[in-house]
Amino acid sequence: MSVVRSWTPGRLASVAVLAAAAAISVFPFVWMVIGTTLNPNDVLRGILAPGRELASNWEKATGMYDLPTFLANSLKIALLTVALGLAVNGLAAFGFEKYPSKARDRVFGVLLLTLIIPQIAIVIPMFRMFAFFKLLNTHAAIVLPSIMSVFIIFFMRQNFKMFPTEIMEAARVDGASELSILLRIVLPSMQATFASAAIYLFLGQWNSYLWPLITILGDEMKTLPIAMASMMSAYTIEYGALMIIVCVSVLPVLLLFLTMQKQFVAGLLGSVK
Amino acid sequence: MEQRGLYQRYLNRFGWLCVAPSVFLFSLFMAYPILSSLYYVTRRWKGMANSFIGLGNFARMARDKVFQAALGHNFLFMAVQIPLMVFLALALAALLNQRIKRFRGPLRLALFLPSVTSLVVVSVLFRVLLQANGFLNNVLIGAGAIREPIGWLNDAAWAKVTIILAMTWRWTGYNMVFFLVGMQSIDPEIYEAAEVDGAPRIRQFFRITIPLLVPVILFSAVTSTSGTMQLLDEPNILTWQGGPANATMTAALYIYRQAFFVNADFGYATALSYVVVLISGLFAYIQMRLLGDNARSAR
Numbered sequence: 001m002s003v004v005r006s007w008t009p010g011r012l013a014s015v016a017v018l019a020a021a022a023a024i025s026v027f028p029f030v031w032m033v034i035g036t037t038l039n040p041n042d043v044l045r046g047i048l049a050p051g052r053e054l055a056s057n058w059e060k061a062t063g064m065y066d067l068p069t070f071l072a073n074s075l076k077i078a079l080l081t082v083a084l085g086l087a088v089n090g091l092a093a094f095g096f097e098k099y100p101s102k103a104r105d106r107v108f109g110v111l112l113l114t115l116i117i118p119q120i121a122i123v124i125p126m127f128r129m130f131a132f133f134k135l136l137n138t139h140a141a142i143v144l145p146s147i148m149s150v151f152i153i154f155f156m157r158q159n160f161k162m163f164p165t166e167i168m169e170a171a172r173v174d175g176a177s178e179l180s181i182l183l184r185i186v187l188p189s190m191q192a193t194f195a196s197a198a199i200y201l202f203l204g205q206w207n208s209y210l211w212p213l214i215t216i217l218g219d220e221m222k223t224l225p226i227a228m229a230s231m232m233s234a235y236t237i238e239y240g241a242l243m244i245i246v247c248v249s250v251l252p253v254l255l256l257f258l259t260m261q262k263q264f265v266a267g268l269l270g271s272v273k
Numbered sequence: 274m275e276q277r278g279l280y281q282r283y284l285n286r287f288g289w290l291c292v293a294p295s296v297f298l299f300s301l302f303m304a305y306p307i308l309s310s311l312y313y314v315t316r317r318w319k320g321m322a323n324s325f326i327g328l329g330n331f332a333r334m335a336r337d338k339v340f341q342a343a344l345g346h347n348f349l350f351m352a353v354q355i356p357l358m359v360f361l362a363l364a365l366a367a368l369l370n371q372r373i374k375r376f377r378g379p380l381r382l383a384l385f386l387p388s389v390t391s392l393v394v395v396s397v398l399f400r401v402l403l404q405a406n407g408f409l410n411n412v413l414i415g416a417g418a419i420r421e422p423i424g425w426l427n428d429a430a431w432a433k434v435t436i437i438l439a440m441t442w443r444w445t446g447y448n449m450v451f452f453l454v455g456m457q458s459i460d461p462e463i464y465e466a467a468e469v470d471g472a473p474r475i476r477q478f479f480r481i482t483i484p485l486l487v488p489v490i491l492f493s494a495v496t497s498t499s500g501t502m503q504l505l506d507e508p509n510i511l512t513w514q515g516g517p518a519n520a521t522m523t524a525a526l527y528i529y530r531q532a533f534f535v536n537a538d539f540g541y542a543t544a545l546s547y548v549v550v551l552i553s554g555l556f557a558y559i560q561m562r563l564l565g566d567n568a569r570s571a572r
Contacts (some may be wrong), residue, residue, distance in 0.1 A: 018384075024442070025387050029386060031408070043408070089295060092296075114307070116499070116554055118525065120505065122303065123532075124543055145298075148294075148303075150303075206391070209391070209393050209505075229509075229510050232396075232513075246397060257389050
């Protein structure tokens with residue numbers, strides 16, 4: 001193997017193939033950003049130079065459609081899910097892993113069994129349940145069922161395995177309570193795990209479609225995905241405004257990805273190690 | 274001795290306390306829906322009223338051509354899209370894994386970028402790109418490649434192609450990252466030994482890289498299969514309610530429409546969802562067996 005790298009035809013070809021694939025991957029992003037500055041016809045026409053319609057598109061996105069409300073709804077729902085999900089699932093993973101008992105392991109086994117159940121199979125009884133409690137068309141209906149995640153419990157439990165039990169024993173000898181062991185000793189050293197779980201929970205809720213589609217009826221309750229989907233069913237579509245809303249919905253995920261690539265990929269890939 | 278038993282009991286109680294909130298939410302939003310579906314599946318809704326029909330929903334399913342076709346579309350998407358995506362992801366990962374250090378970071382970033390979009394965003398973007406008077410047709414006509422616009426969304430065959438293209442765009446980079454991580458964890462000494470033996474690069478790829486990656490490839494096939502079995506967002510938004518004329522209708526979308534749109538028959542929709550659960554379970558079982566066999570033969 002030579003240390004000096006030369007541009008052999010093979011390497012040139014593989015970089016060319018990769019560059020073409022990368023261009024296809026990136027193109028829709030470029031197109032949607034440019035689309036925010038074009039008038040609706042130019043979005044379709046195949047123009048890839050920025051236009052001058054950004055301000056008027058923004059006006060439509062916030063006037064004709066209620067982008068600030070959709071964004072606020074999406075943020076509120078996703079952040080609530082993350083906060084409650086980290087607390088509930090983190091606690092469960094800690095309990096299952098660090099307080100071993102046969103009975104709890106059996107409960108955990110039952111939880112794991114349901115991992116293969118697709119969402120479509122449980123939305124009907126859930127819809128009837130939320131109708132019964134008069135909670136349809138509320139944000140609670142979206143947040144509550146997505147707090148507990150068997151997958152997150154599993155993922156966090158796998159990571160808790162790496163935390164040495166001896167340290168907990170030592171803290172007990174020093175008179176620390178179980179709760180303070182979790183909060184003061186375990187939690188601070190498991191930040192990466194919590195970050196990955198938070199990203200996973202955030203993405204799942206930020207992008208969720210089916211359940212909000214079933215439960216949300218009013219415009220003022222809509223999240224970004226529901227708002228985008230219903231824009232597509234309108235007779236006339238304001239493409240410029242649509243592109244702004246699409247950009248706004250992609251931006252937080254993109255920022256999350258660029259700033260926390262490592263945890264982001266760990267959160268996506270889950271427990272593959 | 275006595276005190277130690279007390280302490281153990283205290284720890285055990287704390288353990289239950291930790292898992293209690295999750296178990297409560299699980300009972301409410303997973304166990305209860307599963308159990309109550311046993312009731313729904315035996316009933317038939319007409320308007321607001323419902324009545325017992327036993328296994329009648331399953332008899333109806335046997336005559337339901339649209340649902341059978343929808344299941345067929347799920348299988349078609351699996352059979353075409355997953356191999357296509359795995360092939361592309363493997364090829365891109367292999368190309369990235371060569372000695373092109375300077376470009377690897379930015380290229381990997383670009384290829385992974387589609388994974389940050391939601392399925393709704395993918396569907397919206399591809400619909401605007403591909404509609405009859407949309408971006409791609411306009412560009413192709415402008416370049417003289419075609420005369421008439423292609424019916425990406427309106428033609429029964431092209432609509433299926435469109436779904437496959439959109440899924441492939443969204444998921445190839447995601448799977449590529451798995452494969453790349455897998456390739457980079459292969460011991461370089463294996464390749465050096467092959468190099469000494471004079472094995473050409475291509476041979477090394479098929480004889481060393483691919484066999485060592487089989488567990489990762491299987492894993493990505495498992496997740497993709499269960500994802501494709503639940504396909505709903507794309508046919509609902511991109512090709513609009515499974516159109517044209519149900520050409521891209523999928524099982525999950527059909528269930529959703531039976532329950533919340535067409536005739537609000539929760540009983541029939543539940544029976545349909547049993548079939549989807551059964552098929553998903555069957556696939557999961559087969560794939561677990563494959564993974565297990567593979568782990569055993571690797572030892």
